[in-house]
Amino acid sequence: MDKVNAADAGGFAFLGEDTKKRVRRALLKAVAIPGHQVPFPGREMPMPYGWGTGGIQVTASLIGPGDVLKVIDQGADDTTNAVSIRKFFRRTADARVTERTEEATIIQTRHRIPETPLRAGQIMVYQVPIPEPLRFLEPKAGENLMMHALGEYGLLYVKLYEDIVRHGEIAQSYDYPALVNGRHAMSPSPIPRFDNPKLHMSEALHLFGAGREKRVYAVPPHTEVKSYDFSDYPFKVQEWDRACALCGSRDSFLDEVVSDDLGGRMFVCSDSDHCRRKREGGEA
């Protein structure tokens, strides 16, 4: 273990070649079985769990000299986490970085899928806190494995049932469970359910890394991703009765932002790249 860590410390993109090879092997398996959680040999990273260590290890295993990296946190490129992860890869991999979605080859994200449609060849990397969609209902990890193996996903409907009983609607607004490729139930990390439809038949490759739990999973391009729902409570994305206060967009995910200390607040796009371009050129 010491030997591996020592070898890791100075490698391209921080991790050693041996570790990256093992992570890539886990990722290949994850791509081969869409939605299935695959264990990987997670390393200690120079930042705490919860700061995106899973996503960073996935990105580190994939990034090469030709890649262009975009990092977003809460949809924005200029938040602390995004800035420091970008800096990390500039320093350890001399990575070219961008804020423009269509320029990026790898997009590491915490909460959002960009509003700009993804294209073939792009890779989304998600930082996942809790990869297990069944944990809330069944805390036993061995039983979770069995339920995945046998495709026993009835319990997810119990969760939806509880939501409707308590809130009058399906209140789960993020990390909304979905069935991938008609086989594996997946927790799409903490993205809002607004972004779930973007996973369905996406052109891009989506890779999910959970650092604390040392698991990766994937949604390959052109894969069916169906959000769970009831026949009488169909899946719906969030809607706002207003437009973005900055760019006037009506179809993007809005964050409520406090604008002064007098109680003023406004709703703006969470995707800062999308918002800026809408303001600059009117075209997203």
Add this chain to the structure above:
Amino acid sequence: MTEEPVLSAAGLSKSYGAVPAVRDVSLELYPSEILGVVGESGSGKTTLLKILAGHLAPDSGEVFYRAAEGSLLSLHRIPESRRRRLARTELGFVFQNPEDGLRMKISAGGNIAERPLASGLRSFAEARAAALRWLEKVELPADRLDDRPEEYSGGMRARLQLAKNLATSPRAVFLDEPTAGLDVSVQARVLDLIRGLSAEFGLSAVLVTHDLMAARLLSHRLLVMKDGRAVESGLTDQVLDDPQEPYTQLLVSSILGEA
């Protein structure tokens, strides 16, 4: 009883390490019949029940179950996926501690709806209607449908666990001391409820209990266990009124207030 049994077991044995828990037990459970299994603590009742329900594999012997679709299944030889599917549809298991059979942080309605939802029900309105229907069947107040079992009393939890198991109309139910830990008046009401439900739905059940009064009240036939063996079996009244085996005689004579 000329019908075929719903469940039959032949030569079941199970040891925990060097300790034998069940030794060479065979039995049959017929449609609409409640079979009582009595004996003192440690006699192997619960182990036998777990084997019959498919929760625990025997060291030797076999359990045969007649599935709803008609085929005869060897419960411990079919694939685990099939066994688990049966366990949440055609079979029911009522645990001694309701906490083991219920999800304590999910509402009563959610608990009851779990099995129908796991069997393919995809309408919220229907799931809720089914939950309410079964809540009322076990005589729980309708306004407690959205409360969590952790807010329920012991007697209510016992009823809720029954409702949860009955929601898919199982063909055979396994009851492990369903009235344990309840005070006497609540026990009587729960027993009465089980008797009513079994009559109404033609339930086949194996009832494990050390309470001979409960056994007399509910079961049609009785199996007496001692040290893992079935020492006596027969019609309930016959066994209790005219016990043949010395152990059964001892058991019967030890009922408080009788003899």
